[in-house]
Amino acid sequence: MLNLKSVLVIALLSASATVSADEITIDTTGLEATLTANLAESMELMQTQLTTELNTMLVADEQKQEDKATAAIQLAD
Numbered sequence: 001m002l003n004l005k006s007v008l009v010i011a012l013l014s015a016s017a018t019v020s021a022d023e024i025t026i027d028t029t030g031l032e033a034t035l036t037a038n039l040a041e042s043m044e045l046m047q048t049q050l051t052t053e054l055n056t057m058l059v060a061d062e063q064k065q066e067d068k069a070t071a072a073i074q075l076a077d
């Protein structure tokens with residue numbers, strides 16, 4: 001059977017658990033904003049790097065095609 005002391009202990013534990021649960025609540029809006037800003041910056045950097053690499057590859061491909069065309073013209077002469 002529960003006596004008065006047990007009821008008071010259970011009530012005290014319940015109240016402290018509720019207070020602890022309220023204190024654990026964390027405001028993550030600042031963290032989310034920081035992560036979103038970092039992600040956007042990283043994606044922009046990746047896009048810039050990708051564009052640079054693709055431009056380099058396209059220029060190299062065009063140069064190869066021009067070299068082949070020049071070699072074919074020289075062989076024809």
